[in-house]
Amino acid sequence: xxxxxxxxxxxxxxxxxxxxxxxxxxxxxxxxxxxxxxxxxxxxxxxxxxxxxxxxxxxxxxxxxxxxxxxxxxxxxxxxxxxxxxxxxxxxxx
Amino acid sequence: xxxxxxxxxxxxxxxxxxxxxxxxxxxxxxxxxxxxxxxxxxxxxxxxxxxxxxxxxxxxxxxxxxxxxxxxxxxxxxxxxxxxxxxxxxxxxxxxxxxxxxxxxxxxxxxxxxxxxxxxxxxxxxxxxxxxxxxxxxxxxxxxxxxxxxxxxxxxxxxxxxxxxxxxxxxxxxxxxxxxxxxxxxxxxxxxxxxxxxxxxxxxxxxxxxxxxxxxxxxxxxxxxxxxxxxxxxxxxxxxxxxxxxxxxxxxxxxxxxxxxxxxxxxxxxxxxxxxxxxxxxxxxxxxxxxxxxxxxxxxxxxxxxxxxxxxxxxxxxxxxxxxxxxxxxxxxxxxxxxxxxxxxxxxxxxxxxxxxxxxxxxxxxxxxxxxxxxxxxxxxxxxxxxxxxxxxxxxxxxxxxxxxxxxxxxxxxxxxxxxxxxxxxxxxxxxxxxxxxxxxxxxxxxxxxxxxxxxxxxxxxxxxxxxxxxxxxxxxxxxxxxxxxxxxxxxxxxxxxxxxxxxxxxxxxxxxxxxxxxxxxxxxxxxxxxxx
Numbered sequence: 001x002x003x004x005x006x007x008x009x010x011x012x013x014x015x016x017x018x019x020x021x022x023x024x025x026x027x028x029x030x031x032x033x034x035x036x037x038x039x040x041x042x043x044x045x046x047x048x049x050x051x052x053x054x055x056x057x058x059x060x061x062x063x064x065x066x067x068x069x070x071x072x073x074x075x076x077x078x079x080x081x082x083x084x085x086x087x088x089x090x091x092x093x094x
Numbered sequence: 095x096x097x098x099x100x101x102x103x104x105x106x107x108x109x110x111x112x113x114x115x116x117x118x119x120x121x122x123x124x125x126x127x128x129x130x131x132x133x134x135x136x137x138x139x140x141x142x143x144x145x146x147x148x149x150x151x152x153x154x155x156x157x158x159x160x161x162x163x164x165x166x167x168x169x170x171x172x173x174x175x176x177x178x179x180x181x182x183x184x185x186x187x188x189x190x191x192x193x194x195x196x197x198x199x200x201x202x203x204x205x206x207x208x209x210x211x212x213x214x215x216x217x218x219x220x221x222x223x224x225x226x227x228x229x230x231x232x233x234x235x236x237x238x239x240x241x242x243x244x245x246x247x248x249x250x251x252x253x254x255x256x257x258x259x260x261x262x263x264x265x266x267x268x269x270x271x272x273x274x275x276x277x278x279x280x281x282x283x284x285x286x287x288x289x290x291x292x293x294x295x296x297x298x299x300x301x302x303x304x305x306x307x308x309x310x311x312x313x314x315x316x317x318x319x320x321x322x323x324x325x326x327x328x329x330x331x332x333x334x335x336x337x338x339x340x341x342x343x344x345x346x347x348x349x350x351x352x353x354x355x356x357x358x359x360x361x362x363x364x365x366x367x368x369x370x371x372x373x374x375x376x377x378x379x380x381x382x383x384x385x386x387x388x389x390x391x392x393x394x395x396x397x398x399x400x401x402x403x404x405x406x407x408x409x410x411x412x413x414x415x416x417x418x419x420x421x422x423x424x425x426x427x428x429x430x431x432x433x434x435x436x437x438x439x440x441x442x443x444x445x446x447x448x449x450x451x452x453x454x455x456x457x458x459x460x461x462x463x464x465x466x467x468x469x470x471x472x473x474x475x476x477x478x479x480x481x482x483x484x485x486x487x488x489x490x491x492x493x494x495x496x497x498x499x500x501x502x503x504x505x506x507x508x509x510x511x512x513x514x515x516x517x518x519x520x521x522x523x524x525x526x527x528x529x530x531x532x533x534x535x536x537x538x539x540x541x542x543x544x545x546x547x548x549x550x551x552x553x554x555x556x557x558x559x560x561x562x563x564x565x566x567x568x569x570x571x572x573x574x575x576x577x578x579x580x581x582x583x584x585x586x587x588x589x590x591x592x593x594x595x596x597x598x599x600x601x602x603x604x605x606x607x608x609x610x611x612x613x614x615x616x617x618x619x620x621x622x623x624x625x626x627x
Contacts, residue, residue: 041108044254044256045111048256049260051259052260052261063249065249065254066253
C-alpha cells in the first residue's frame with residue numbers, strides 16, 4: 001500500500017495547528033524549520049497526530065518518536081523534507 | 095458572557111495535550127496552567143487556588159520500581175496529599191482511576207497488583223464521599239472502551255513522557271471536560287419520549303399490543319435496554335414525559351399488558367394524541383413550570399424532531415434508531431447535560447414531587463376561596479441558617495432557579511461556604527399535608543443587602559415567599575436593609591415582589607432596581623415557620 005506521506009504529514013500539522021489555535025500559520029516548504037517555530041509540547045501533539053493518521057492509513061502503528069526528534073541539532077523537524085523522509089523511513093521499518 | 099475558569103494540571107506525564115479540554119468547555123473562558131512533570135507535592139501543598147485542579151496519575155507513578163507494599167504506601171501518601179488539598183477548599187479537584195496494573199510473570203502477583211489498583215479506586219471513592227469538592231474521573235473505563243492497545247504507547251511514554259495515543263487523549267479531554275461541566279452547569283431536567291419505535295419497536299396502532307417489540311430478544315432488547323437507561327436517569331431525578339401520536343388507550347395498553355422496565359406512572363406528564371408534538375411539549379412545560387431549555391426530546395422520526403426543534407425554544411433533540419444498537423444505546427450516556435456528579439435528596443424524589451403537585455392542583459379545584467385552600471394545605475416552613483450540610487442543594491437552587499429569582503446570582507458550593515463565614519445564607523424547606531417538598535428557597539444577606547432571594551416555582555402562589563421574606567428581614571435585623579431586582583429574560587415573575595412586600599424603591603435603572611426596607615412583608619397567618627438548627 002502506498003500513501004502520500006508528505007500530504008499526510010502536512011494534514012497532521014494542519015490539524016494540530018487548528019486544535020491548538022496556533023497564532024501564526026506555518027508556511028511549508030522543504031526547508032521549513034518547524035523545530036524553531038513551535039515549542040516542544042506542540043511537537044508532542046504533532047507526533048501523536050501524525051501517528052494516528054498513519055495508523056488509520058496503514059492499519060498498523062508506526063512509532064515516530066526517538067531521541068533525535070527532540071534534539072535541537074539532530075531533529076528531522078529542523079527541515080520539513082527531512083521530517084517527511086523520517087516518517088517514510090519509519091513506515092518502512094515498522 | 096462566558097464565565098472565567100482557571101485550570102491547573104499536574105501529572106506524572108506531560109499534561110499540555112490535556113489542555114485541549116478547554117475547547118470542550120464552550121460556556122467558559124478557560125485559562126490552563128501546567129505544573130512540571132511529577133510536581134504533585136508542590137502543587138497540592140501550595141496555597142494556589144485555581145478554580146479546577148486536575149491531578150492526573152498513571153500507574154507508573156505508584157508501581158514503577160515498587161514492591162506491592164511500597165506501591166500501596168505511595169497510594170496512601172498521594173491520597174493524604176489530596177485530602178490536605180481538599181480540606182483547604184476553594185478548588186474543584188479532579189483525580190483519576192488507574193488504567194491498568196503493571197505486568198508480572200506470576201499470575202497470583204498480577205492479580206495482587208490488579209487488586210491494588212482497585213484498592214486505589216476504593217480510596218478515591220472514600221475521599222470523594224468525605225470531600226464534596228473531589229470528582230473522580232474513571233480513566234480506566236474511558237480507556238477500556240477504546241481498548242488499551244489503542245491507547246497506550248511505550249515508545250511515546252519513554253521518548254516524551256506521554257504514554258497516550260491521540261485517540262486516548264481526545265477521550266481523556268472529553269472525560270475531564272465532562273467532569274468539570276457536571277459541577278458547573280445545571281443538568282437538563284426533562285426527557286420527552288416518543289413511544290412507537292422509541293420506547294418499543296413497531297407501531298402499536300398497526301402491530302397491536304402483542305406485536306410491538308419490547309423484550310429480551312433483538313430487536314426488542316435494544317428498546318428494553320434503552321428503557322433501563324431511562325429508568326436509571328429517572329431514579330436519579332430526571333423527569334420523564336411522554337409525547338406520542340397515538341390513541342392514548344393503545345399506548346396505555348402496552349404499558350399495562352407488556353412487561354418492560356418503565357411504567358406509565360414513571361412519566362410525570364403525558365400527551366398521547368394527534369396534535370403536533372411541539373405544541374404538546376410546550377403545554378407540558380407550562381404544566382410542570384419548567385423552561386424548555388431544560389428539556390431533551392428523543393424520537394425516531396426526523397420529521398417530528400424538525401417540527402419540535404422549530405417550535406420549542408432551547409430544547410435539545412436527538413434521533414433514536416434502534417436498528418443501530420450501538421448508537422442507540424450510546425445516545426443517553428453521550429448526553430453530557432444529563433450527567434451530574436452527585437444527587438440531592440430532592441433530586442431523588444423529583445418525580446414523586448411533581449405527581450403530588452398534580453394532587454394539590456386537583457384539591458384546589460374543590461375550594462371556593464384561595465384562603466380556604468391554603469389553610470387546608472397546613473403549610474409548614476422550616477428555616478435554616480448557614481447550614482453547610484445543605485450546601486450542595488443550595489448551590490443547585492442558585493444555579494437552576496431562573497424565574498422567581500430577584501438577582502439571578504449564581505453560587506458554587508465553594509462560594510456559599512465562603513458567604514456562610516461572613517454573611518447569612520438562609521435555606522427553606524416547605525412541608526404540607528401532601529408531603530415534604532424539600533429545600534425550595536434560598537436567601538442570602540451580605541454587606542447590608544439582600545444579595546439573593548429565590549424560590550422554586552413549584553411552591554409559588556401559596557404566600558410562602560412573603561412569609562420567608564419576613565423571616566429574613568427579622569433575622570437580618572437591619573432597618574436599612576437594601577435589596578435589588580436585576581431583570582433578566584426569565585424573572586419577570588419576581589419584578590414587583592419587593593414593592594409588594596414592604597420595600598421602597600430608591601432608584602431604578604435599565605439594569606437594576608434598588609430598594610430599601612420599609613414596612614416590610616406580612617407573614618401569612620396560615621403558615622407555620624420554624625427555625626431549625
